[in-house]
Amino acid sequence: MAKFLHIADIHLGIRRYRSEERTRDFYHAWQDVIDKHAIKERVDFVLIAGDFFDARRVEPQAMNHAIAGLKLLREAGIPVVAIEGNHDCHEADTRFSWLRSLSQWDFLHLLEPVYEDGQVKMHPWDEKKRKGSFIDIAGVRIFGSIWYGSTVSESLGRLIEAMREHRSESLYPVMMLHTDVEGQLNRPIPALSVGQLAELRSHIRYLALGHTHKNFEIDDWVYNPGSLEACNVDEYFNRRGAYLVEIRDGRHHVELRRDYRQRKIERYSFDVTGQPSPEVLFESLMQQMRRDTGIEHGKSGAAGETGEAAADRSLDSAPVIELTLRGQLEFRTASLELNRYREEIWREFEPLLAIVRNQTLPTEYAVALGLRDEVSRAERERRVIEDLLSREARYRDHAAALAAMILEVRHLALNDESPEQILETIARREKLIEQPAG
Ligand SMILES: [Mn+2]
Incomplete structure (x- = not known):
């Protein structure tokens, strides 16, 4: 009987949204998973199926994050087996x-097939050289x-x-194996074909996959845990976790463990259609945010909590908030105050x-775009101008007259x-049009 933990795509050192905290989140996930689901479970080994690091040029902080967890596993006598992603x-x-170095330094066992003279060879793990293509544990x-x-x-x-x-x-x-599998992603990129998978099946009982950042299983023998943390907001809504696997009575029994530390991400969307001005949009946007988040007023730490401790606690549990504005804008994009929304969301x-x-x-x-080919250029111009005018609330009622004036x-x-003549024309036309509001 053997017991192991299968994880993939830990992406230590990831930098997203210029957030130091998000980088640390990936370390917390890794740390918590090995503590709860490897060490406390007394597994025989841990598999890392690629992308342990987010980049091959490993940042010092990312190496600290890696070693902190690998050391805990080494002290607990749990070997780590990894492949490149x-x-x-x-x-x-x-x-x-860096993965080869970590293998040399006895923090993990990096498994690599050997490619020589167009041949692929699988060499058994050599403990002296700390190299190999396969290893036997438990x-x-x-x-x-x-x-x-x-x-x-x-x-x-081969x-x-x-x-x-x-x-x-x-x-x-x-x-x-670190790969996409056909049919598991919507991306039109070449992935491992289902036919090739079938061929593997007669040789392998458990295929430990990595790469695709969402959990999936195929026919009780192909397992992809998904990334430990979400590398972007979209991924957050995918299922992901760590497989705890037990081999008993000649077959494996898997359980996807999902209880470990992960950052919460909340996603909101707001339709700007019909919001006549930046000010009105801002007010209705914040009102909807308060409704959707269920927060009426700015939340603050519990009574009596002050200083760093309270701040730390709220930082740990604070979610990432993503807001997407959709719909048809009624005023110029330049007047859209994205920074103001960001700051207000932050504050509240x-x-x-x-x-x-x-x-x-x-x-x-x-x-x-919708106009037929035979529509004349003059008419096309008039329609475009009228349409642009009617999108701004304050010109909407007079769009046709204004378009005629502009032309x-x-x-x-x-x-x-002469400029005087042009001004006079505008003044004459203006009488037909009410003063724009505000
Ligand atoms: Mn990955």
Whole structure:
């Protein structure tokens, strides 16, 4: 009987939204997962199926975060087995990488197939050299691989050949692979085909995947835990976790563990259509935010709590707030006060981060697209101008008259009419149009 933890895509050192705290969140997730689900569970080993680091050029802080967790596991006598991912793989022109160094220093076992003279070889783990392509722990034979990208389907055939040489009836065959699988993502990129998966199946009992940042399983033998934390707001709404796996009675039993420290992300959306001015928009936006967040007034620490302790506590539990503005803007985009919304959200709701995204349709564009080809240029111009005018509330009622005036003024200007004459025309037309409000 063996017990292990399978995680992937820890992305230590990730930098997002210029937030130091978000970088630390990934460390807290990693730390909490190994404490709760590896050390307390007394697992026999931990698998990291790629992207332990967010970048191959590891920042000092990220290395601290990595070592802090790896040390705990080493002290608990729990070996860590890892493969490279697309984010932390070695560069083609050097034999050095931080993962290889960590392997040399006895913090983890980095498994890599060996490529020599166009041949793929799987070498057993060599404890002296601290290198190998597969390793046996607690009755499990774990095969490694590297990042193949779009060539994964071609590469896998030769890898399977190499693994076949090292079959063992008495050991439970597990393979680690960092790849997308066909059908699991909406992205039109080459992924591991379902046909190739079928071929692997006769050699491997448990395929420990990484790469796709959402949890999925295929037919009780392919497992992708998803990233430990959410690398962006969209990902937050995917399921993710860590697999606690037990092998007993000749088969594996898995459980996706999701209770560990993760930052909360709240997503809001506001439709700007029909909001006539920046001021009105701001007021209705904040009103809706107060309703949606369920916060009436600025929240502050509990009574009696002051100083750093209270601040720390609120920082730990403060969510990331993302607000997306949608719909048709009724005034110029330049008047959209994104910074003001960000600051007000910050002040009232005290999130860790306030992200405001503008997906509104600007007044400046639009129209003309729907017009038929035979519509004359003059008519097309008139329609575009009228349409732009009618999008601003204060011009809406007089859009047609104003459009006619603008075209007339242009005509006069193109005919070298005197400025006085042009001004007089505007003044004459203006009488037909009410004074714009505010
Ligand atoms: Mn990843």
